[in-house]
Amino acid sequence: MTFFFLFVLIILVILILAYLYRVVQGPTVFDQVLGLNGISTKAIILLVVIGTVYGRVDMFVDISTGYALLNLVGALAIAKFLEQRGRA
Amino acid sequence: MTFSFEIPLLILLILTAGGAILVKDLVPAVFILGSYSFFLALVWAWIGAPDVAFVEAVVGAGLATVFFLLTLFETAPKDTRLHRPPPPWAALLGLPLLGFLLLYAASDLPKFGDPASPASVHISPVYLENSMHDTLTPNVVTSVLMDYRAFDTLIETVVIFTAGIACVLLLRRNQA
Numbered sequence: 001m002t003f004f005f006l007f008v009l010i011i012l013v014i015l016i017l018a019y020l021y022r023v024v025q026g027p028t029v030f031d032q033v034l035g036l037n038g039i040s041t042k043a044i045i046l047l048v049v050i051g052t053v054y055g056r057v058d059m060f061v062d063i064s065t066g067y068a069l070l071n072l073v074g075a076l077a078i079a080k081f082l083e084q085r086g087r088a
Numbered sequence: 089m090t091f092s093f094e095i096p097l098l099i100l101l102i103l104t105a106g107g108a109i110l111v112k113d114l115v116p117a118v119f120i121l122g123s124y125s126f127f128l129a130l131v132w133a134w135i136g137a138p139d140v141a142f143v144e145a146v147v148g149a150g151l152a153t154v155f156f157l158l159t160l161f162e163t164a165p166k167d168t169r170l171h172r173p174p175p176p177w178a179a180l181l182g183l184p185l186l187g188f189l190l191l192y193a194a195s196d197l198p199k200f201g202d203p204a205s206p207a208s209v210h211i212s213p214v215y216l217e218n219s220m221h222d223t224l225t226p227n228v229v230t231s232v233l234m235d236y237r238a239f240d241t242l243i244e245t246v247v248i249f250t251a252g253i254a255c256v257l258l259l260r261r262n263q264a
Contacts, residue, residue, distance in 0.1 A: 009093055010096065017100070023119050023123060024111065029116075036123065039123050043126055043130070047130070050133050051133075063138055063142045066150075067129075067149065070145075070150025074122070074150055074154050081157055
């Protein structure tokens, strides 16, 4: 079972690499914001899977919830200030 | 466990750190720095320090990204591209030497999870054995932070509260 979870972890890291390419290389800022959002969704799943491997899901669910909430705030802030910069 | 998962995590960490330094524009540098501290949080979570991982994910990946972007958009001109000179030779020669020295010194540190290391021989057993009797708190980390080091935590909270007030005052100055 641990092998299966390790396999899931590796697949998720490969997916994150694809998003990371978009964050670094993205032609516009919006591509980069979307790439960062994609990375953070994978991040939440990764944290929960790591918690499952260790058998301490309760603690890691807390971490991933905090990360998800702050990621929402971060995405909102980025969107708001991109809007401001576009007007100015 | 034959396969160690921290190797791809560390590779991602080095990739994002290098990318944040080498990228030519400030806004993607902020984003890459956010993903860097997220990978750092994953490494902390993987080696079994969920509390540090929580702080790193919340402060490093969440708040720091937002504050860097706020600073960028409140102060910088529209052109956020970087024109940096090539690094001096002293840095190119000296920093690898420093890294080599640090790695050499790190080879003397106790192994990860070594039960005979000084930290787990002298300090940890005292807390682990006495914390339940002393503080009646089931979580040892919480009892160390909130009971044994209560004044430390109190002053830290004062510092963070002051920083929060300063941030709110700075960010709301346009709406007065």
